[in-house]
Amino acid sequence: MKIFAGIIVFSLFLSPASINAKDSKELYSDHFIIVSDKTIDQQYLYKVKNMAEYFYKTLTQEFKFIRDEPWLWKNRAKIFVAKDRGEYVKQFGCPEWSNACVDYQGKAIFTYPQQKEFSLMLSHELTHIIFREYLGLQQLPLWLDEGMSVYMEHKYEKKPSNDKFILLKKMISEKKYIKFDDLNKLATPELKGKSKGDVDIFYLESFSIVNFLVGKWSRYKMSNFFKFLKDGYNINEALCKAYNIRTLEELEKQWMKFYQP
């Protein structure tokens, strides 16, 4: 069963040098600048541009992620499109094993034409960038960060499958899920040492909590919850203020009941 697109994204800390100026062209939209190799078909670039604008607007509006500095003029995000996969590795310094490269701080995405699962990658990574920018937090529980991105990816997938929910119910009934107190402590370094199966459980569970919070209450309540986090409340305090849920254990109980009534 396919649960996740299996996109392996490499996170860059510094944007690499752009495409050589004499070999490049630029396409501007309201919130993005697409910098690409000159040889790339213009129709393809328009497609990328339209998709990026569509996700930007939809993701921003979904939970009212209004930020102090909108992505306009010089503040636009960039999408770099190399000539092909070989040039993507060579010019951008993106690892051979990666399917996409993202610089979250610099708001830049690195890709190449006809990249596999491009729209899923774009919705997932743009959610990370917009969500982190909105909260303005250095530290965000990984489950919430990834849960939000997978939620948006799932929501805007053309044909989202039900497989996630079948597996989730199985995972709950067989008690194979991660206790919420432990889940909340999981950060990227620990996740890197886990098996593929455990990482899949982590993503599925993180997605399911966001889906539960929106499904049981509303997007409006979820926006409130995020607003409390933005205002500096920790995860327990924000849960209590928005949902009257006092502990992660209580959240876990309600979550379980939601999927296994």
Ligand SMILES: [Zn+2]
């Ligand atoms: Zn992610």
